[in-house]
Amino acid sequence: MPKLLVRCFSVSIDGFGAGPNQDLDNPVGVGGMDLFDWFHRTRTFQQMHAGEGGETGRDDDIAARGFDNIGAWILGRNMFGPVRGPWPDEAWKGWWGEEPPYHTPVFVLTHHARGPLPMKGGTTFHFVTEGIHTALERATEAAGSRDIRLGGGVSTIRQFLRESLVDDLHLAMAPTLLGSGENLFEGLDMRALGYHCVETTPGTRAAAHVILRKRA
Amino acid sequence: MPKLLVRCFSVSIDGFGAGPNQDLDNPVGVGGMDLFDWFHRTRTFQQMHAGEGGETGRDDDIAARGFDNIGAWILGRNMFGPVRGPWPDEAWKGWWGEEPPYHTPVFVLTHHARGPLPMKGGTTFHFVTEGIHTALERATEAAGSRDIRLGGGVSTIRQFLRESLVDDLHLAMAPTLLGSGENLFEGLDMRALGYHCVETTPGTRAAAHVILRKRA
Numbered sequence: 001m002p003k004l005l006v007r008c009f010s011v012s013i014d015g016f017g018a019g020p021n022q023d024l025d026n027p028v029g030v031g032g033m034d035l036f037d038w039f040h041r042t043r044t045f046q047q048m049h050a051g052e053g054g055e056t057g058r059d060d061d062i063a064a065r066g067f068d069n070i071g072a073w074i075l076g077r078n079m080f081g082p083v084r085g086p087w088p089d090e091a092w093k094g095w096w097g098e099e100p101p102y103h104t105p106v107f108v109l110t111h112h113a114r115g116p117l118p119m120k121g122g123t124t125f126h127f128v129t130e131g132i133h134t135a136l137e138r139a140t141e142a143a144g145s146r147d148i149r150l151g152g153g154v155s156t157i158r159q160f161l162r163e164s165l166v167d168d169l170h171l172a173m174a175p176t177l178l179g180s181g182e183n184l185f186e187g188l189d190m191r192a193l194g195y196h197c198v199e200t201t202p203g204t205r206a207a208a209h210v211i212l213r214k215r216a
Numbered sequence: 217m218p219k220l221l222v223r224c225f226s227v228s229i230d231g232f233g234a235g236p237n238q239d240l241d242n243p244v245g246v247g248g249m250d251l252f253d254w255f256h257r258t259r260t261f262q263q264m265h266a267g268e269g270g271e272t273g274r275d276d277d278i279a280a281r282g283f284d285n286i287g288a289w290i291l292g293r294n295m296f297g298p299v300r301g302p303w304p305d306e307a308w309k310g311w312w313g314e315e316p317p318y319h320t321p322v323f324v325l326t327h328h329a330r331g332p333l334p335m336k337g338g339t340t341f342h343f344v345t346e347g348i349h350t351a352l353e354r355a356t357e358a359a360g361s362r363d364i365r366l367g368g369g370v371s372t373i374r375q376f377l378r379e380s381l382v383d384d385l386h387l388a389m390a391p392t393l394l395g396s397g398e399n400l401f402e403g404l405d406m407r408a409l410g411y412h413c414v415e416t417t418p419g420t421r422a423a424a425h426v427i428l429r430k431r432a
Contacts, residue, residue, distance in 0.1 A: 013387070013413055013426055014401040015231045031407065171229070173389065173424060175416045179407025185230040186402065191247065191395025197229055200391045202418030208389060210229050210423055 002143040003167040004074075004136065006150050006157055007066035010035035011171050013207070015185055016178040017154035024082050027095070028153075034176040038205035039063055048101045057204040059172075066170070071146025072139040073102050074132075076156030077110040080125065086112045093117060094125065105142040107135045109156060132159050154182035164193050167214050173207040218359040219383040220290075220352065222366050222373055223282035226251035227387050229423070231401055232394040233370035240298050243311070244369075250392040254421035255279055264317045273420040275388075282386070287362025288355040289318050290348075292372030293326040296341065302328045309333060310341065321358040323351045325372060348375050370398035380409050383430055389423040 011017050012035060019029025026032060039045050044063040046054025054060065081092045094100055099120040106125050109132065117125040128135040139148045150160060160166050171184075190212070199211040227233050228251060235245025242248060255261055260279040262270025270276065293299075297308045310316055315336040322341050325348065333341040344351040355364045366376055376382050387400075406428070415427040 013428065014404075014406050173416075175413045175426070177406045177411055177413055177428065179405040179409075183402075188230075189395040190230050190393045193395075195393055197391045197393055200423035202424065207416035207426055208418065208424035210391070212229065212393065 002071060002140050002145075003147045004139075004150055004160065004165055005070075005147050006152075006166055006169040006171075008039060008063055009152060009157065009169070009171055009184075010039065010174045010206075011184050012174055012176050012178040014177050014179065015183045016181040017152065017157070017184045019178045019181040022078070027082065029178070029181045031176065031178050032181065035174045035178075037176075038172060038174060038203060041205060055204070058201060058209075059204040059206055062170070062172075062201065062203075062209050066149070067101075069146050070104060070149045071143030072104050072148045073106040073151050074135050074139050074148060074156070075106060075108050075151045076153050077108055079151055079153050079156070080108045080110075087114050090114070090117075093119065099123070105139070107139050107142075109135055132156075132163070132165070136160075136165060154184055157184065158188060161188055161190070161193060161195075164195075164214060169195070169212040171210045171212065172203065173210060175205070175207045218287060218356050218361075219363045220355075220366055220376065220381055221286075221363050222368075222382055222385040222387075224255060224279055225368060225373065225385070225387055225400075226255065226390045226422075227400050228390055228392050228394040230393050230395065231399045232397040233368065233373070233400045235394045235397040238294070243298065245394070245397045247392065247394050248397065251390045251394075253392075254388060254390060254419060257421060271420070274417060274425075275420040275422055278386070278388075278417065278419075278425050282365070283317075285362050286320060286365045287359030288320050288364045289322040289367055290351050290355050290364060290372070291322060291324050291367045292369050293324055295367055295369050295372070296324045296326075303330050306330070306333075309335065315339070321355070323355050323358075325351055348372075348379070348381070352376075352381060370400055373400065374404060377404055377406070377409060377411075380411075380430060385411070385428040387426045387428065388419065389426060391421070391423045 019032035022029045042060040042063040043054030100123040103122040114127040195212045198213045201209045235248035238245045254275050258276040258279040259270030316339040319338040330343040410430050411428045414429045417425045
Protein backbone atom coordinates (compact mmCIF):
# COMPACT_ATOMS: atom_id res chain seq x y z
CA MET A 1 0.00 0.00 0.00
CA PRO A 2 1.56 3.35 -1.00
CA LYS A 3 2.12 5.89 1.73
CA LEU A 4 1.14 9.52 1.37
CA LEU A 5 4.24 11.57 2.08
CA VAL A 6 5.00 15.25 2.39
CA ARG A 7 8.68 15.89 1.70
CA CYS A 8 10.88 18.96 1.91
CA PHE A 9 7.98 21.22 2.72
CA SER A 10 9.42 24.53 3.89
CA VAL A 11 7.90 26.51 6.73
CA SER A 12 9.12 29.72 8.31
CA ILE A 13 10.02 29.99 12.00
CA ASP A 14 6.62 31.61 12.55
CA GLY A 15 4.84 28.72 10.82
CA PHE A 16 4.05 29.97 7.33
CA GLY A 17 4.33 27.83 4.21
CA ALA A 18 3.65 30.83 1.93
CA GLY A 19 3.78 34.57 2.40
CA PRO A 20 0.97 37.10 1.89
CA ASN A 21 -0.23 38.62 -1.41
CA GLN A 22 0.47 35.79 -3.84
CA ASP A 23 0.54 36.80 -7.51
CA LEU A 24 2.51 36.08 -10.67
CA ASP A 25 5.54 38.00 -9.39
CA ASN A 26 5.28 36.40 -5.95
CA PRO A 27 3.99 32.86 -6.57
CA VAL A 28 4.53 31.96 -2.91
CA GLY A 29 3.69 35.40 -1.59
CA VAL A 30 5.88 38.28 -0.45
CA GLY A 31 9.03 36.92 1.16
CA GLY A 32 7.98 33.38 0.31
CA MET A 33 10.95 32.58 -1.89
CA ASP A 34 13.17 32.79 1.19
CA LEU A 35 11.51 29.55 2.29
CA PHE A 36 13.19 27.71 -0.55
CA ASP A 37 16.66 29.20 -0.34
CA TRP A 38 18.01 26.02 1.29
CA PHE A 39 16.46 23.86 -1.44
CA HIS A 40 17.46 26.05 -4.38
CA ARG A 41 21.09 25.80 -3.33
CA THR A 42 21.15 22.01 -3.23
CA ARG A 43 22.86 19.93 -5.90
CA THR A 44 19.54 18.06 -6.31
CA PHE A 45 17.71 21.22 -7.34
CA GLN A 46 20.56 22.68 -9.41
CA GLN A 47 21.03 19.45 -11.36
CA MET A 48 17.33 19.38 -12.18
CA HIS A 49 17.09 22.95 -13.30
CA ALA A 50 20.54 24.00 -14.48
CA GLY A 51 22.03 20.58 -15.12
CA GLU A 52 25.05 21.36 -12.95
CA GLY A 53 26.30 22.88 -9.71
CA GLY A 54 24.69 23.10 -6.29
CA GLU A 55 25.81 22.26 -2.80
CA THR A 56 26.10 18.79 -1.30
CA GLY A 57 25.60 18.02 2.40
CA ARG A 58 22.69 17.33 4.71
CA ASP A 59 20.17 19.56 2.93
CA ASP A 60 21.03 17.98 -0.39
CA ASP A 61 20.85 14.44 0.99
CA ILE A 62 17.35 15.03 2.29
CA ALA A 63 16.26 16.86 -0.89
CA ALA A 64 17.42 13.89 -2.99
CA ARG A 65 15.67 11.37 -0.72
CA GLY A 66 12.44 13.29 -1.25
CA PHE A 67 12.28 11.95 -4.81
CA ASP A 68 13.08 8.32 -3.89
CA ASN A 69 10.47 5.69 -4.60
CA ILE A 70 7.72 8.14 -5.57
CA GLY A 71 5.17 6.67 -7.97
CA ALA A 72 2.69 9.56 -8.13
CA TRP A 73 2.29 13.15 -6.96
CA ILE A 74 -0.69 15.18 -5.79
CA LEU A 75 -0.64 18.97 -6.14
CA GLY A 76 -3.09 21.73 -5.39
CA ARG A 77 -4.05 23.74 -8.39
CA ASN A 78 -2.16 26.86 -7.30
CA MET A 79 1.04 24.85 -7.28
CA PHE A 80 0.35 23.95 -10.89
CA GLY A 81 -0.07 27.54 -11.97
CA PRO A 82 -1.46 31.03 -11.50
CA VAL A 83 -4.69 30.47 -13.46
CA ARG A 84 -7.82 30.83 -11.28
CA GLY A 85 -11.38 29.89 -12.24
CA PRO A 86 -12.23 27.96 -15.45
CA TRP A 87 -9.30 27.21 -17.78
CA PRO A 88 -9.45 29.82 -20.57
CA ASP A 89 -7.59 27.42 -22.89
CA GLU A 90 -4.98 24.66 -22.73
CA ALA A 91 -2.02 27.03 -22.93
CA TRP A 92 -0.82 26.82 -19.32
CA LYS A 93 1.25 23.66 -18.83
CA GLY A 94 2.72 24.24 -15.37
CA TRP A 95 5.65 26.26 -14.04
CA TRP A 96 8.28 23.74 -15.12
CA GLY A 97 8.63 23.92 -18.93
CA GLU A 98 8.43 20.97 -21.31
CA GLU A 99 9.96 18.41 -18.95
CA PRO A 100 8.67 18.79 -15.38
CA PRO A 101 10.70 17.21 -12.56
CA TYR A 102 8.02 14.68 -11.55
CA HIS A 103 8.44 11.84 -14.10
CA THR A 104 5.25 10.21 -12.77
CA PRO A 105 1.51 10.84 -12.98
CA VAL A 106 0.65 14.06 -11.15
CA PHE A 107 -2.90 14.55 -9.85
CA VAL A 108 -3.84 18.23 -9.74
CA LEU A 109 -6.79 19.19 -7.54
CA THR A 110 -9.08 21.68 -9.25
CA HIS A 111 -12.74 22.61 -9.48
CA HIS A 112 -12.48 22.89 -13.27
CA ALA A 113 -12.28 19.85 -15.54
CA ARG A 114 -9.53 19.52 -18.12
CA GLY A 115 -8.17 16.56 -20.08
CA PRO A 116 -4.90 14.81 -19.15
CA LEU A 117 -1.74 16.66 -20.15
CA PRO A 118 1.22 14.42 -21.03
CA MET A 119 4.64 16.08 -20.85
CA LYS A 120 8.17 14.99 -21.68
CA GLY A 121 9.98 12.67 -19.31
CA GLY A 122 7.04 10.64 -18.06
CA THR A 123 5.05 13.33 -16.26
CA THR A 124 1.33 13.41 -17.05
CA PHE A 125 -0.88 15.96 -15.32
CA HIS A 126 -4.34 14.63 -14.47
CA PHE A 127 -6.93 17.14 -13.31
CA VAL A 128 -9.16 15.85 -10.52
CA THR A 129 -12.41 17.66 -9.79
CA GLU A 130 -13.88 15.17 -7.30
CA GLY A 131 -11.82 16.20 -4.25
CA ILE A 132 -8.98 14.84 -2.16
CA HIS A 133 -10.28 11.30 -1.63
CA THR A 134 -10.61 10.69 -5.36
CA ALA A 135 -7.18 12.20 -5.96
CA LEU A 136 -5.73 9.89 -3.33
CA GLU A 137 -7.46 6.82 -4.81
CA ARG A 138 -6.23 7.60 -8.29
CA ALA A 139 -2.72 8.35 -7.07
CA THR A 140 -2.71 5.12 -5.04
CA GLU A 141 -3.62 3.13 -8.12
CA ALA A 142 -0.99 4.92 -10.20
CA ALA A 143 1.78 4.61 -7.61
CA GLY A 144 1.60 0.80 -7.45
CA SER A 145 4.25 -0.38 -5.02
CA ARG A 146 5.78 3.06 -4.68
CA ASP A 147 4.69 6.00 -2.52
CA ILE A 148 2.74 9.18 -3.23
CA ARG A 149 4.21 12.58 -2.63
CA LEU A 150 1.87 15.39 -1.70
CA GLY A 151 3.60 18.49 -3.05
CA GLY A 152 1.45 21.25 -1.56
CA GLY A 153 0.57 24.06 -1.28
CA VAL A 154 -0.38 24.83 2.26
CA SER A 155 -4.15 24.62 1.87
CA THR A 156 -3.89 21.27 0.06
CA ILE A 157 -1.69 19.79 2.78
CA ARG A 158 -4.06 21.12 5.42
CA GLN A 159 -7.00 19.39 3.72
CA PHE A 160 -5.22 16.05 3.87
CA LEU A 161 -3.94 16.59 7.43
CA ARG A 162 -7.42 17.48 8.67
CA GLU A 163 -8.47 13.94 7.78
CA SER A 164 -5.22 12.37 9.01
CA LEU A 165 -4.49 11.12 5.50
CA VAL A 166 -0.81 12.06 5.46
CA ASP A 167 1.38 9.22 6.75
CA ASP A 168 4.62 11.05 7.08
CA LEU A 169 5.50 14.72 6.83
CA HIS A 170 9.00 16.15 6.45
CA LEU A 171 9.22 19.86 7.20
CA ALA A 172 12.24 21.99 6.51
CA MET A 173 12.33 24.84 9.02
CA ALA A 174 13.55 27.80 6.99
CA PRO A 175 15.55 30.47 8.84
CA THR A 176 13.13 33.28 8.05
CA LEU A 177 10.06 35.05 9.40
CA LEU A 178 7.14 35.72 7.04
CA GLY A 179 4.83 37.48 9.48
CA SER A 180 1.66 36.59 7.62
CA GLY A 181 0.46 34.40 4.76
CA GLU A 182 -0.61 30.77 4.86
CA ASN A 183 0.06 29.15 8.21
CA LEU A 184 0.50 25.38 8.03
CA PHE A 185 -0.82 24.37 11.45
CA GLU A 186 -3.11 27.20 12.56
CA GLY A 187 -6.30 25.67 13.92
CA LEU A 188 -5.11 22.10 13.27
CA ASP A 189 -4.58 20.09 16.44
CA MET A 190 -1.79 17.87 15.14
CA ARG A 191 -1.66 15.88 18.36
CA ALA A 192 -5.39 15.11 18.29
CA LEU A 193 -5.04 14.22 14.59
CA GLY A 194 -2.61 11.49 15.63
CA TYR A 195 0.76 12.95 14.70
CA HIS A 196 3.97 12.99 16.66
CA CYS A 197 7.50 14.15 16.03
CA VAL A 198 9.75 11.16 15.36
CA GLU A 199 13.00 12.67 14.17
CA THR A 200 14.87 15.91 13.70
CA THR A 201 18.07 16.50 11.75
CA PRO A 202 20.11 19.68 11.54
CA GLY A 203 20.08 21.35 8.15
CA THR A 204 23.00 23.01 6.45
CA ARG A 205 21.09 26.13 5.41
CA ALA A 206 17.70 24.98 6.70
CA ALA A 207 17.47 25.47 10.47
CA ALA A 208 16.32 21.88 10.92
CA HIS A 209 14.54 19.05 9.16
CA VAL A 210 11.67 17.58 11.15
CA ILE A 211 9.77 14.35 10.55
CA LEU A 212 6.18 14.13 11.81
CA ARG A 213 4.42 10.79 11.55
CA LYS A 214 0.93 9.46 12.08
CA ARG A 215 0.85 6.98 14.93
CA ALA A 216 0.28 3.46 13.64
CA MET B 217 21.42 50.69 27.85
CA PRO B 218 20.29 47.17 28.86
CA LYS B 219 18.75 45.03 26.17
CA LEU B 220 15.59 43.05 26.72
CA LEU B 221 16.35 39.43 25.85
CA VAL B 222 14.34 36.26 25.60
CA ARG B 223 16.61 33.26 26.06
CA CYS B 224 16.07 29.52 25.78
CA PHE B 225 12.36 29.88 25.23
CA SER B 226 11.05 26.53 24.05
CA VAL B 227 8.38 26.22 21.38
CA SER B 228 6.94 23.10 19.80
CA ILE B 229 7.16 22.39 16.07
CA ASP B 230 3.56 23.58 15.81
CA GLY B 231 4.37 26.84 17.57
CA PHE B 232 3.17 26.38 21.14
CA GLY B 233 5.06 27.66 24.17
CA ALA B 234 2.68 25.91 26.57
CA GLY B 235 0.16 23.11 26.22
CA PRO B 236 -3.57 23.20 26.99
CA ASN B 237 -5.25 22.84 30.40
CA GLN B 238 -2.64 24.35 32.70
CA ASP B 239 -3.02 23.46 36.36
CA LEU B 240 -0.89 22.56 39.38
CA ASP B 241 -0.11 19.11 37.95
CA ASN B 242 0.57 20.53 34.49
CA PRO B 243 2.12 23.95 35.12
CA VAL B 244 2.87 24.35 31.40
CA GLY B 245 -0.20 22.47 30.21
CA VAL B 246 -0.68 18.91 29.01
CA GLY B 247 2.42 17.77 27.15
CA GLY B 248 4.15 21.03 27.96
CA MET B 249 7.00 19.49 29.94
CA ASP B 250 8.25 17.90 26.70
CA LEU B 251 9.20 21.41 25.64
CA PHE B 252 11.88 21.50 28.32
CA ASP B 253 13.34 18.05 27.90
CA TRP B 254 16.38 19.47 26.09
CA PHE B 255 16.94 22.02 28.87
CA HIS B 256 16.36 19.67 31.80
CA ARG B 257 19.07 17.39 30.48
CA THR B 258 21.73 20.09 30.29
CA ARG B 259 24.56 20.35 32.76
CA THR B 260 23.49 23.98 33.36
CA PHE B 261 20.06 22.91 34.59
CA GLN B 262 21.25 19.85 36.50
CA GLN B 263 23.96 21.81 38.32
CA MET B 264 21.39 24.39 39.41
CA HIS B 265 18.83 21.92 40.66
CA ALA B 266 20.70 18.76 41.63
CA GLY B 267 24.19 20.20 42.05
CA GLU B 268 25.66 17.61 39.70
CA GLY B 269 25.28 15.72 36.43
CA GLY B 270 23.76 16.76 33.13
CA GLU B 271 24.90 16.72 29.56
CA THR B 272 27.38 19.06 27.93
CA GLY B 273 27.28 20.06 24.25
CA ARG B 274 25.50 22.64 22.12
CA ASP B 275 22.27 22.70 24.14
CA ASP B 276 24.22 23.16 27.34
CA ASP B 277 26.43 25.90 25.87
CA ILE B 278 23.42 27.91 24.84
CA ALA B 279 21.59 27.25 28.13
CA ALA B 280 24.60 28.54 30.05
CA ARG B 281 24.92 31.64 27.86
CA GLY B 282 21.29 32.45 28.65
CA PHE B 283 22.36 33.46 32.16
CA ASP B 284 25.37 35.56 31.09
CA ASN B 285 25.38 39.23 31.91
CA ILE B 286 21.77 39.33 33.13
CA GLY B 287 21.11 42.11 35.67
CA ALA B 288 17.34 41.72 36.07
CA TRP B 289 14.48 39.43 35.05
CA ILE B 290 10.87 40.03 34.13
CA LEU B 291 8.31 37.24 34.59
CA GLY B 292 4.59 36.93 34.08
CA ARG B 293 2.72 36.06 37.21
CA ASN B 294 1.88 32.53 36.09
CA MET B 295 5.58 31.79 35.79
CA PHE B 296 5.95 32.81 39.40
CA GLY B 297 3.24 30.48 40.61
CA PRO B 298 -0.20 28.93 40.34
CA VAL B 299 -2.01 31.51 42.52
CA ARG B 300 -4.67 33.44 40.55
CA GLY B 301 -6.52 36.54 41.72
CA PRO B 302 -5.59 38.44 44.92
CA TRP B 303 -2.78 36.95 47.03
CA PRO B 304 -4.49 35.09 49.89
CA ASP B 305 -1.33 35.49 52.01
CA GLU B 306 2.44 35.69 51.61
CA ALA B 307 2.95 31.91 51.65
CA TRP B 308 3.71 31.35 47.97
CA LYS B 309 7.34 32.22 47.26
CA GLY B 310 7.76 30.87 43.73
CA TRP B 311 8.39 27.43 42.27
CA TRP B 312 12.11 27.44 43.09
CA GLY B 313 12.51 26.95 46.85
CA GLU B 314 14.56 29.16 49.16
CA GLU B 315 17.26 30.01 46.63
CA PRO B 316 15.82 30.75 43.17
CA PRO B 317 18.16 30.53 40.17
CA TYR B 318 17.90 34.24 39.28
CA HIS B 319 20.33 35.95 41.70
CA THR B 320 19.07 39.37 40.54
CA PRO B 321 15.95 41.48 41.04
CA VAL B 322 12.97 39.77 39.37
CA PHE B 323 9.99 41.91 38.32
CA VAL B 324 6.77 39.89 38.38
CA LEU B 325 3.83 41.29 36.41
CA THR B 326 0.57 40.99 38.36
CA HIS B 327 -2.69 42.84 38.87
CA HIS B 328 -2.41 42.34 42.62
CA ALA B 329 -0.04 44.36 44.78
CA ARG B 330 2.38 42.65 47.15
CA GLY B 331 5.52 43.81 48.92
CA PRO B 332 9.03 42.87 47.75
CA LEU B 333 10.11 39.33 48.58
CA PRO B 334 13.84 38.88 49.19
CA MET B 335 15.15 35.35 48.83
CA LYS B 336 18.49 33.66 49.36
CA GLY B 337 21.26 34.15 46.82
CA GLY B 338 20.45 37.68 45.70
CA THR B 339 17.01 37.14 44.14
CA THR B 340 14.34 39.63 45.18
CA PHE B 341 10.87 39.35 43.68
CA HIS B 342 9.23 42.72 43.04
CA PHE B 343 5.54 42.72 42.12
CA VAL B 344 4.63 45.26 39.45
CA THR B 345 0.99 46.20 39.02
CA GLU B 346 1.46 49.08 36.55
CA GLY B 347 2.04 47.00 33.41
CA ILE B 348 4.87 46.07 31.08
CA HIS B 349 6.32 49.55 30.53
CA THR B 350 6.77 50.11 34.24
CA ALA B 351 8.24 46.65 34.64
CA LEU B 352 10.70 47.39 31.86
CA GLU B 353 11.66 50.77 33.37
CA ARG B 354 12.26 49.28 36.78
CA ALA B 355 14.19 46.34 35.34
CA THR B 356 16.29 48.72 33.23
CA GLU B 357 17.22 50.71 36.31
CA ALA B 358 18.01 47.57 38.25
CA ALA B 359 20.06 45.94 35.47
CA GLY B 360 22.54 48.82 35.20
CA SER B 361 25.11 47.93 32.56
CA ARG B 362 23.81 44.38 32.22
CA ASP B 363 20.84 43.06 30.22
CA ILE B 364 17.30 42.08 31.19
CA ARG B 365 15.96 38.60 30.57
CA LEU B 366 12.27 38.21 29.89
CA GLY B 367 11.48 34.74 31.20
CA GLY B 368 7.93 34.25 29.94
CA GLY B 369 5.35 32.83 29.80
CA VAL B 370 3.88 33.02 26.35
CA SER B 371 1.33 35.76 27.00
CA THR B 372 3.95 37.95 28.70
CA ILE B 373 6.38 37.60 25.79
CA ARG B 374 3.55 38.33 23.35
CA GLN B 375 2.74 41.56 25.21
CA PHE B 376 6.32 42.75 24.84
CA LEU B 377 6.62 41.59 21.22
CA ARG B 378 3.41 43.37 20.25
CA GLU B 379 5.14 46.64 21.11
CA SER B 380 8.48 45.57 19.61
CA LEU B 381 10.12 45.88 23.02
CA VAL B 382 12.14 42.65 22.85
CA ASP B 383 15.58 43.25 21.32
CA ASP B 384 16.63 39.68 20.82
CA LEU B 385 14.77 36.41 21.13
CA HIS B 386 16.33 32.96 21.31
CA LEU B 387 13.88 30.15 20.65
CA ALA B 388 14.64 26.50 21.19
CA MET B 389 12.57 24.46 18.75
CA ALA B 390 11.56 21.40 20.76
CA PRO B 391 11.03 18.14 18.87
CA THR B 392 7.41 17.76 19.89
CA LEU B 393 3.88 18.64 18.80
CA LEU B 394 1.47 20.09 21.37
CA GLY B 395 -1.57 20.47 19.14
CA SER B 396 -3.13 23.25 21.21
CA GLY B 397 -2.29 25.57 24.07
CA GLU B 398 -0.56 28.94 23.95
CA ASN B 399 0.80 29.75 20.52
CA LEU B 400 3.72 32.17 20.57
CA PHE B 401 3.23 33.90 17.21
CA GLU B 402 -0.44 33.46 16.34
CA GLY B 403 -1.80 36.80 15.16
CA LEU B 404 1.57 38.55 15.63
CA ASP B 405 3.11 39.74 12.37
CA MET B 406 6.74 39.38 13.41
CA ARG B 407 7.99 40.83 10.15
CA ALA B 408 5.83 43.95 10.46
CA LEU B 409 6.95 44.25 14.09
CA GLY B 410 10.50 44.59 12.82
CA TYR B 411 12.01 41.18 13.55
CA HIS B 412 14.15 38.98 11.36
CA CYS B 413 15.96 35.70 11.79
CA VAL B 414 19.68 36.31 12.22
CA GLU B 415 21.07 32.93 13.24
CA THR B 416 20.21 29.29 13.67
CA THR B 417 22.26 26.61 15.40
CA PRO B 418 21.55 22.89 15.55
CA GLY B 419 20.63 21.61 18.99
CA THR B 420 21.73 18.36 20.55
CA ARG B 421 18.25 17.39 21.79
CA ALA B 422 16.52 20.58 20.68
CA ALA B 423 15.75 20.50 16.95
CA ALA B 424 17.36 23.89 16.50
CA HIS B 425 18.14 27.12 18.28
CA VAL B 426 16.94 30.21 16.47
CA ILE B 427 17.84 33.86 17.10
CA LEU B 428 15.31 36.51 16.08
CA ARG B 429 16.34 40.15 16.38
CA LYS B 430 14.72 43.52 16.05
CA ARG B 431 16.17 45.47 13.15
CA ALA B 432 18.29 48.36 14.41
